[in-house]
Amino acid sequence: MMIVAQGLEKVYTSGGRPLPVLQDIDLEVAPESFVAVVGPSGSGKTTLLGLLAGLDEPSAGRVLLDGQDLSTLTEDQRAGFRARRVGFVFQTFHLLPTLTALENVLVPLELRGQVRGVRQRGTELLERVGLGDRLGHYPAQLSGGEQQRVALARAFANEPAVLFADEPTGNLDQETGSTIVQILEELNREARTTLVLVTHDLALAERGHRVIRLGQGRIVSERPGRMADAAKTTP
């Protein structure tokens, strides 16, 4: 999916005063590419991700996903768009505690009203992330790494065109984190998904096509990652 952001701005109100979080963001993400967004805490990374996913409306500017201007859609239409085309992975996993692993994976499919074959698809995805034996477990019964793998399975359940990941390894130890990244990359490759990843982990960021650095709500630098180099060197 092609992602375009033009003149993006977001201003929150804090203590009665305007607090600009993002300013003058112009950005293009090519289909099937892997873009990492890095920057210090409070630089606006999560807000940018949210605006690109249509989780909130920008104060100025617009976001186009495959040419569709999100600002022309209502909140419900944006939600419907996400249900069909967008996947999410969060730092704190955000699994629904009252649902089993399998049920969590099925949520995006069920939100789309899909009934047939959903359980099989969910089971396959959980097997794919190595949790074939944990289908009926509740989040509280899973380790952090396992929870994030369930979240990954959920993110790919609706075969999204774009996946937004917000610090997916932030709450995991290094070893578990790298397993997660590995699965993420594999799934991404298989599903030919566009990936936008927010992270503090520079090593992880380097693995993408592009690394965008944010500072105080603006893009301060932009450079190619290792994947871009690989693409160049691949004949």
Next chain:
Amino acid sequence: MNGRFAVRLAYRESRHGLRRVGVYMASITLGVGALVSIHSFRDDVARSIQDQAEVLMGANARLSAGRPFPDSVRSVVDSLREAGVATSDVTTALSMVLAPRSGDVRLLQVQATSGGYPFFGEVKTDPEGLWGRRSLERGVLADPAVLTQLDVRPGDTLAIGRVRLELLGTVEDLPTDLGFQTAIGPRVYVSQTAMEAAGLLGFGSLARYEVFLRLPERDDRTAIGDRYRTVLEATQVRYTLAEEQARQLSNGVRFLGRFLALVGLAALLLGGIGVASAIHVYIRDRRPGVAVLRCIGAGQWSIFLAYLIQASALGFLGSLGGVVLGSGLQRVLPLLLGGTLPVEVTTRFSVTSAAAGLGIGIWVAAMFALIPLLQVRDIPPLQALRRDFEPGRRRADPVRGAAYAALVASIVVLCVLEAPEPLMGVGFALGLGVCLALLGAVAWTLSRLTRRFFPSRASYPVRQGVSNLFRPQNQTVSVTLALGFGAFIVGTVLEVERNVMDDLSLSFGQDRPNVLLFDVQPDQVEGISDLLPDDVRSSVTVAPIVPSRLESINGRPVEELRADSTAEDRPERWAVRREYRNTYRSDLGPAERLVAGRWWDGTPGADDPTEVDAGDLPRVSLEVEVARDLGVGLGDTLAWNMGGTSIPSVITSLRAVEWDRLEPNFFAIFEPGPLDFAPQTIIMVARIGDPERRAGFQRSLVAAFPNVSALDFSRVQEAVDTILSRVRQAIAFLGAFSVLAGVVVLVGALATSRLQRMREGALLKTLGARKAQVLGVLFAEYLALGTMATSSGLLLAWAASALMVPRLFEVPYAPHLAPMGGIWLAVAGVTVTVGLASSRRLLRRPPLEVLRDIAD
């Protein structure tokens, strides 16, 4: 323990996060409000009655009897009058009153007064100044209800017995009126001369004779009672002092008040559950902070004390609110209980009730807070470093055990203090405990079943909503207990009332007699039958009534038997002293079953077919219960005084009687023959289904036989209905407090899980859920919660009514679906409304904002 540190900490901590716990304190406010209002109301009524003792009687003392005073008592009254005591005769009879202009007819109380009655208080009439002998010589006065019932206005003529009198006006306020008396039947007021001329006081008529006395000196009042005790007792004339009557009245009200107080207390204890659950969540949220405090050296008891101070302070504020609420409600209760109260109630702020409410409220809040607060001691300092560190569980904790014991003891003590009798209080506390335990068990079972069997094919929002009930740290159980208990109380009250009313309408229902004619003279039976519609005539029951008193049992005078305190089978006082209304007939009635001996025609009794040889004596059949209380059985002889003549009899059979049926039933039935010529009146019972024809019959009856009274059972049913529904209103009103307390607990539970629900809602939206879908999930969750709570409460209400109705009211029990459905709709509706209202922001806020908040 460092007290000063605890106080400071309590203050500083209270600036954050306590507000959410404050919602729960509203449940204490409700409970205390209910309690204070009932206490104050009880005081108000008791005080009003005591203040108005003389006004309520209209005199200082009263002589009363169900038949004309014998000469011996008359001469007592005469001698009192000669000694300067003011006396006033009041005679009240039941009679049919016809309004010729409208054609309406009603059975009313006709009251004749002479002398200065009432000696205290002022009678208000419209037009003014009509009360008194002189005006009554010209016509009659009536209670305002008579005007609507007979469709008459002042100036119209009323036919009472054999006389026709002009209606002069209405009695707006008779201070001696005990509210519920006029519910039985409104009155018309006539002069003694008119009463006599009307011919209402004939043989066998239902009349009440009273002489009111003005005796300002207390010593005189008691002296008269002592001096004439023998003659009064022998003639069965009652002597009642105004203060005695007031005491009895206040006892009745106090009992009702204490019963209501228990319902109020239940609401307060529910509030307690709310507090416990709020404190539990509050402490859970405080764990990291407490761990840090422990790290830097705060003792566990100091921290515990700080939180206890907070809980008590909130309990104080909640209770204070309750006192204010209660003082307001105090004014509402008299309105609700309106006609059932004996006096006009003046409300006054009751310091003792307020103080008691305040004290009880703080105590309940502290006691219920204690157990969750004790968790504070278990928070290890290490948790400040590692949040997931869980200490090993303490095995036996004597302090926790003591806290539970103190809580249970507090509840029992409160119940005993509030209940009409200590034993009832213990029973109530026990019942409450069992009830909550059962509610919990039912809720638990329902939730397990829901989880286990909930259809996996149900739509996603429904499944998600239902599973939300089981989210970690959920408060499903406390909300279910609180809401369920309210539903239980209201449900039980409704079920009991419905069943009692059903039984009543069954008694008055199809094919059962609905008109009772009494004071019929034997020579009038034929004429009255002719007035009846043709299809009714054949089914009329005619029963002669022979007023009788027991003289002796097996040859021993009843006074002697009563006086013999050594006799094991000493007959019961009521059975010996009452005036019997005996009858004679050849067949068993439809409500009777022969259990022992043989009927006149030889039919054997079901349990014991012994045949008794009566010789030449008249045979009599006794009802089994009265036979037991008299200590007699088959073959015993009874001698009766009937109109001055002594009639002997032998008991040859015993009958079981269904008293709640309206067919005329009797303790003693003679064989036909021996009583044919005894002084008697007749009662006739008929069923005239069509109200128009019933009214028409009553009109022609009054015109042709003015001495005969007709009781229309549908009016009795209405009167009972009115009184029952008033009491139901009062109980349901207080029961509603439990529901409200439940709602407060719900609001609190929603407040404490707000963050979690926000997060879930935002997540669902992020994953692509539309607003309607998120709304659907919430709707399903609250509907399931409300349904689970209500169905637990209602299942229990059914069980309780099924146990209570047959035992307490001796009425068969049948469950009612409609009112229960109503309760479900109301409680589930409130749950859904409150739930969705508290989730408004969740739906409005964009998911990114929520996710950012949580990330922060």
